[in-house]
Amino acid sequence: MTSPPIIDRLQPSLEILRAGAVEADREACFPAESMAAIRDTGYMRFSLGKHLGGEQLSTLERIDAHLAIGKADLSAIWIIGNYDSHTWDLSGHAAEPFPGANGLLRAGTAFCGTVAPVPGSVVDANEIILNGRFPFATGWKHATWMRSNVLLPGPAPESPGSESKFHVRLMHFPLDRAEVHVEPTWDADGLRATHTDTVVVEGLRLPYAWSTPYTLDPMRADPSFAAPSPFYKEPGWALSNSKAAVGLLGAGFELFERATEYVSGGGRANQTGQPAARFPGVRYAMAEAFIELHSALAAQRGTAAASDQRIATATPWTGADEQAIWAVGTASARAALRAVDEISLALGGTGHQRALPFERIIRDIRTGAVHIGIHPSLVKDRITAHLFPGIR
Numbered sequence: 001m002t003s004p005p006i007i008d009r010l011q012p013s014l015e016i017l018r019a020g021a022v023e024a025d026r027e028a029c030f031p032a033e034s035m036a037a038i039r040d041t042g043y044m045r046f047s048l049g050k051h052l053g054g055e056q057l058s059t060l061e062r063i064d065a066h067l068a069i070g071k072a073d074l075s076a077i078w079i080i081g082n083y084d085s086h087t088w089d090l091s092g093h094a095a096e097p098f099p100g101a102n103g104l105l106r107a108g109t110a111f112c113g114t115v116a117p118v119p120g121s122v123v124d125a126n127e128i129i130l131n132g133r134f135p136f137a138t139g140w141k142h143a144t145w146m147r148s149n150v151l152l153p154g155p156a157p158e159s160p161g162s163e164s165k166f167h168v169r170l171m172h173f174p175l176d177r178a179e180v181h182v183e184p185t186w187d188a189d190g191l192r193a194t195h196t197d198t199v200v201v202e203g204l205r206l207p208y209a210w211s212t213p214y215t216l217d218p219m220r221a222d223p224s225f226a227a228p229s230p231f232y233k234e235p236g237w238a239l240s241n242s243k244a245a246v247g248l249l250g251a252g253f254e255l256f257e258r259a260t261e262y263v264s265g266g267g268r269a270n271q272t273g274q275p276a277a278r279f280p281g282v283r284y285a286m287a288e289a290f291i292e293l294h295s296a297l298a299a300q301r302g303t304a305a306a307s308d309q310r311i312a313t314a315t316p317w318t319g320a321d322e323q324a325i326w327a328v329g330t331a332s333a334r335a336a337l338r339a340v341d342e343i344s345l346a347l348g349g350t351g352h353q354r355a356l357p358f359e360r361i362i363r364d365i366r367t368g369a370v371h372i373g374i375h376p377s378l379v380k381d382r383i384t385a386h387l388f389p390g391i392r
Contacts (some may be wrong), residue, residue, distance in 0.1 A: 004064040006057070013037035017072040024193035025360050030075060035142045038080055043069075047084045049091030049229035056091070056229060059304040059311075063246055067297070070250025074364040075193040077247035079139035084243070086147045089170065092220075092232025093212045117149040117168045128152070128211060130173060130204040137199045140175065140182060146199055147172050149214060158213050168214040171206075179204035190360075190367030223316050233317050234307045234325075242329035244371050246300055248336040251368070252293050255361045259343045260286060262351065262358075276346065285346040289339040296335035299328045323386045330379045333369050340365050 007014075016037040024030050038044070046062060048054020057065070062084075070077040118132035134148050150171045155162035173180070179202050186196040219225055220233060227233060263282050265275035276282045303324055310317060340362055344352070351358050 004061070006061050006064050007068050010041055010043075010065060010068055013041045013043075014068055014072040017069065017076050021073040021075070021193075022360065024073070024075060025364075028192040028195075030079060030139065030142065030193040030195065032142075034073070034076060035079075038076065043080060044083055044087065046087075047091065047231070048087040049231075051228050052087075052091060054087060054091065056231060059231070059234065059307045060301060062243075063300055063304045066243055066246040067250040067253075070247030071254045072250075073193075074247055074251040074361070074368055075191050077250070078191055078194045078196070078244075078368070079142065081243055081247070082138050082147075088229075088231065089147075090212075091229035092215070092227045093170075117151040119151040119166075121150045121152055121171075123152055123154070123208065124205075126208050127205050128169075128171065128208055130171065130179075130201045130206060132201055134199040134201065135185065136196050137182070138194045138196045140197060140199060141195045143175060145172055145174055150211075156213065169211040170214050171211045173201070173204060173206055173210070175199070177204055188367055190363035190365070221317055221319060230311050230314075234311065234321075242300065242303075242325050242332070244368065245296075245329040245332035245336070248365055248368050249293060249297055249300070249332050251361055251365050252289075252336040252339045253297075255343055255358060255365070256286070256289050256293060256339065258357050258361075259289075259347055259351070262356075263346055276348065282346045285342040289342040289346075292335040292339040292342070296328075296332040300332055303328045319386045323383045326379050326382050330376060336365050337369050 017034050020031040020034045024034065042055065043065070045054040046057045046065060048056065050056045066077055066081070069080070118134055120131035122129050122131075128150070130150065132150065134146065137143075137146060140146070148171055149168050151166050152169055153166060155164040156167035156169075159167070175182075181200050183198045183200055185198045186194070188196070220227070225233075263276040263286065265277070277286070307321070307325070309315070310321070343358075344362065347358060350356075352362075353359070
């Protein structure tokens with residue numbers, strides 16, 4: 001693959017991530033050195049709006065960065081992906097940080113978060129009393145804050161006169177309070193280093209100002225919707241499966257490159273000691289994996305370039321554009337899984353020994369591909385809602 005300019009900047013941190021990946025998987029703990037390397041590259045500012053001191057990189061540049069990090073260590077892309085989503089979302093909501101955001105935007109702060117609205121919290125005057133279980137809190141051991149949607153009684157303040165019984169707010173809360181504790185619920189085959197546990201909150205009082213409105217997609221698509229960052233007009237990249245799927249493709253390319261070397265004679269390819277690639281079936285399986293990975297990446301980068309073009313020309317984003325983003329994300333996840341299947345056939349049973357470099361990457365890809373944002377039923381719901389409006 002051709003190396004985009006952003007990769008040269010990331011290269012020192014990528015080497016550190018790659019070096020720590022095996023131990024991180026074995027110990028089920030993301031190394032502090034790897035987290036420091038991510039911060040040192042400035043990655044935490046890549047999606048942050050310029051008005052907040054961030055770099056506001058293009059969609060295509062962020063795709064390339066996610067691909068490279070997923071290639072070095074897929075656990076890393078899961079951890080920093082949560083922070084990336086937060087800074088992107090904050091860039092669209094605020095002209096300047098809200099009172100509780102100062103800690104979020106410090107260079108040394110990590111972040112974790114969940115997506116689904118969590119019930120149980122209530123409003124008391126100018127405070128929110130936070131209650132609930134927040135699952136899949138990826139990277140919490142390196143985080144000081146958490147971001148999640150909460151379900152609150154009554155209509156949203158931004159919708160006066162509404163008769164809604166509940167509304168969703170995007171909540172930010174510190175993890176170092178006595179009312180907050182973590183239950184170790186992540187015991188998975190792959191992505192072991194991500195610390196994807198459950199954060200439990202009981203009676204935590206926080207200022208209402210530490211929350212922000214939850215913006216629905218149709219509101220973003222409205223040309224009159226004012227967003228401090230133009231990238232907020234393209235919500236598919238932060239909300240959809242696409243970002244996670246790019247990381248899966250990165251891990252797929254890493255697996256492919258290592259397997260190619262192995263079957264070409266760089267390892268104990270079979271019992272005869274001859275390169276496994278001398279068999280046509282092995283060569284064809286690797287060719288299938290190549291086709292899957294490169295085709296999916298081309299679709300991802302093409303869709304990202306179209307997104308950047310719309311932003312550059314102030315062309316309004318439409319629901320159809322977001323469906324395209326969801327579609328290529330799903331196709332990329334499927335491509336990564338199909339590539340794993342083909343490469344596994346090429347490697348044979350010998351290639352799956354733990355002493356070799358393939359087993360961990362295969363586990364990580366398979367675990368990552370069942371991420372809720374990639375689940376095909378959920379994605380199809382999004383797409384069919386656009387294809388068949390008004391029909392349920």
